[in-house]
Amino acid sequence: xxxxxxxxxxxxxxxxxxxxxxxxxxxxxxxxxxxxxxxxxxxxxxxxxxxxxxxxxxxxxxxxxxxxxxxxxxxxxxxxxxxxxxxxxxxxxxxxxxxxxxxxxxxxxxxxxxxxxxxxxxxxxxxxxxxxxxxxxxxxxxxxxxxxxxxxxxxxxxxxxxxxxx
Amino acid sequence: xxxxxxxxxxxxxxxxxxxxxxxxxxxxxxxxxxxxxxxxxxxxxxxxxxxxxxxxxxxxxxxxxxxxxxxxxxxxxxxxxxxxxxxxxxxxxxxxxxxxxxxxxxxxxxxxxxxxxxxxxxxxxxxxxxxxxxxxxxxxxxxxxxxxxxxxxxxxxxxxxxxxxxxxxxxxxxxxxxxxxxxxxxxxxxxxxxxxxxxxxxxxxxxxxxxxxxxxxxxxxxxxxxxxxxxxxxxxxxxxxxxxxxxxxxxxxxxxxxxxxxxxxxxxxxxxxxxxxxxxxxxxxxxxxxxxxxxxxxxxxxxxxxxxxxxxxxxxxxxxxxxxxxxxxxxxxxxxxxxxxxxxxxxxxxxxxxxxxxxxxxxxxxxxxxxxxxxxxxxxxxxxxxxxxxxxxxxxxxx
Ligand SMILES: [Zn+2]
Numbered sequence: 001x002x003x004x005x006x007x008x009x010x011x012x013x014x015x016x017x018x019x020x021x022x023x024x025x026x027x028x029x030x031x032x033x034x035x036x037x038x039x040x041x042x043x044x045x046x047x048x049x050x051x052x053x054x055x056x057x058x059x060x061x062x063x064x065x066x067x068x069x070x071x072x073x074x075x076x077x078x079x080x081x082x083x084x085x086x087x088x089x090x091x092x093x094x095x096x097x098x099x100x101x102x103x104x105x106x107x108x109x110x111x112x113x114x115x116x117x118x119x120x121x122x123x124x125x126x127x128x129x130x131x132x133x134x135x136x137x138x139x140x141x142x143x144x145x146x147x148x149x150x151x152x153x154x155x156x157x158x159x160x161x162x163x164x165x166x
Numbered sequence: 167x168x169x170x171x172x173x174x175x176x177x178x179x180x181x182x183x184x185x186x187x188x189x190x191x192x193x194x195x196x197x198x199x200x201x202x203x204x205x206x207x208x209x210x211x212x213x214x215x216x217x218x219x220x221x222x223x224x225x226x227x228x229x230x231x232x233x234x235x236x237x238x239x240x241x242x243x244x245x246x247x248x249x250x251x252x253x254x255x256x257x258x259x260x261x262x263x264x265x266x267x268x269x270x271x272x273x274x275x276x277x278x279x280x281x282x283x284x285x286x287x288x289x290x291x292x293x294x295x296x297x298x299x300x301x302x303x304x305x306x307x308x309x310x311x312x313x314x315x316x317x318x319x320x321x322x323x324x325x326x327x328x329x330x331x332x333x334x335x336x337x338x339x340x341x342x343x344x345x346x347x348x349x350x351x352x353x354x355x356x357x358x359x360x361x362x363x364x365x366x367x368x369x370x371x372x373x374x375x376x377x378x379x380x381x382x383x384x385x386x387x388x389x390x391x392x393x394x395x396x397x398x399x400x401x402x403x404x405x406x407x408x409x410x411x412x413x414x415x416x417x418x419x420x421x422x423x424x425x426x427x428x429x430x431x432x433x434x435x436x437x438x439x440x441x442x443x444x445x446x447x448x449x450x451x452x453x454x455x456x457x458x459x460x461x462x463x464x465x466x467x468x469x470x471x472x473x474x475x476x477x478x479x480x481x482x483x484x485x486x487x488x489x490x491x492x493x494x495x496x497x498x499x500x501x502x503x504x505x506x507x508x509x510x511x512x513x514x515x516x517x518x519x520x521x522x523x524x525x526x527x528x529x530x531x532x533x534x535x536x537x538x539x540x541x542x543x544x545x546x547x548x549x550x551x552x553x554x555x556x557x558x559x560x561x562x563x564x565x
């Protein structure tokens with residue numbers, strides 16, 4: 001079988017073949033819905049909200065208005081502590097545009113304390129000043145909040161999570 | 167329900183390239199035309215066309231299935247795109263299967279295509295739109311993050327050393343040296359992989375497959391039509407089982423150490439194929455080889471476990487010890503995979519299904535597994551660690 005295709009080098013692609021450029025200018029504003037707006041309002045007040053399903057008894061974070069398993073309404077919001085456990089993390093040197101950072105950002109999934117039955121939490125960042133060899137899966141962490149006056153109702157109202165000394 | 171027997175009778179592939187001069191439509195045409203020629207039929211014989219392609223954001227072309235229709239041979243036919251992210255390339259032949267098994271159509275032309283080079287400065291920018299728009303994107307994530315997070319969770323849960331995972335890159339990039347479409351066949355050592363640039367610990371550069379442009383097509387037919395066309399059973403691979411499954415996008419609410427959705431998709435396919443014993447030993451005896459999705463080296467292992475082909479946490483050692491080499495006890499990714507041949511999303515998984523076909527019909531040339539192969543599996547995966555698609559094929563003369 002013959003396999004066809006015309007390979008171009010980066011230089012040919014950028015400078016030699018005719019190409020047509022387009023920079024779409026487009027913007028979105030998403031209404032954050034019933035449950036996530038509650039979550040984001042909570043963050044503005046320095047609180048982390050989850051939700052409880054009265055059928056399977058899970059407490060989940062972030063909150064939602066229905067349980068995707070039971071398909072029952074989740075009618076109860078639960079205020080959770082601003083502490084949790086590192087479920088997993090990375091030392092990330094690569095940026096979206098593929099350029100590199102000197103000092104890595106530390107994305108992590110934080111399982112929020114007080115959630116039940118399944119690991120439940122959200123993506124956030126860890127304190128870049130924690131020595132790298134001290135960062136472990138299972139490490140206890142606490143939210144570091146932006147000063148109240150600077151909070152906007154965003155996931156970034158938590159600046160990062162830092163190691164909780166035990 | 168009575169289902170009709172369905173076979174793949176031919177495949178067509180383009181080269182996989184970092185940057186192709188051809189448009190997506192032209193790439194689709196190359197693959198589709200090759201598949202038709204290989205089957206010895208023309209577009210006039212085709213009842214329906216199916217198109218598989220990943221997010222429109224790569225192309226910057228809205229509703230690209232409609233744009234691709236001409237190249238995929240689908241003009242004025244019942245043409246349809248099914249889309250499950252990275253799982254698409256295996257889902258497209260599944261769509262072909264049910265179109266024919268149901269009695270709806272007899273001859274279906276399936277094309278999987280991807281052109282990722284158009285988006286600048288890199289495909290990453292388009293990938294970012296898969297993250298949650300309200301509570302994840304404001305953190306500035308990129309695609310490598312979630313792979314790094316999943317890989318770490320997998321390694322920590324089962325105590326897996328990086329060397330064992332690196333063995334997959336060595337194997338697949340080595341196998342790709344024998345693939346005519348390959349863009350990154352390489353002879354490497356485990357040290358090369360471990361010492362390659364750190365992108366997002368634990369992910370290094372040689373753990374990742376390269377983004378690419380390319381297309382792969384299939385001709386699928388009912389048993390009746392295969393007889394009517396006088397196609398030799400030596401050129402046929404029957405679809406014996408299919409499965410697909412989707413988990414929630416709330417990936418931070420699941421344990422990433424194990425792909426439950428792949429297990430569910432696989433069990434659906436095994437059960438359909440009549441294979442009741444889902445233990446790894448029984449399945450590795452029943453299947454001759456597998457082509458699991460390998461956009462990152464650890465994903466091949468993760469998927470082998472989800473597919474029930476190895477116990478949880480046990481696939482890495484098997485890879486390290488050569489069990490999954492092309493001439494090993496249970497060959498895995500003899501094609502060279504996404505790591506070696508390249509990763510034009512939907513077409514990459516299409517390439518995996520094509521490899522199962524080529525192996526079963528003895529047409530894999532230098533890549534032919536050096537033993538009798540009667541039955542093979544291809545699997546793909548996608549979106550936010552949440553989609554599993556599985557297809558099982560058997561040789562045309564296998565009962
Ligand atoms: Zn529930």
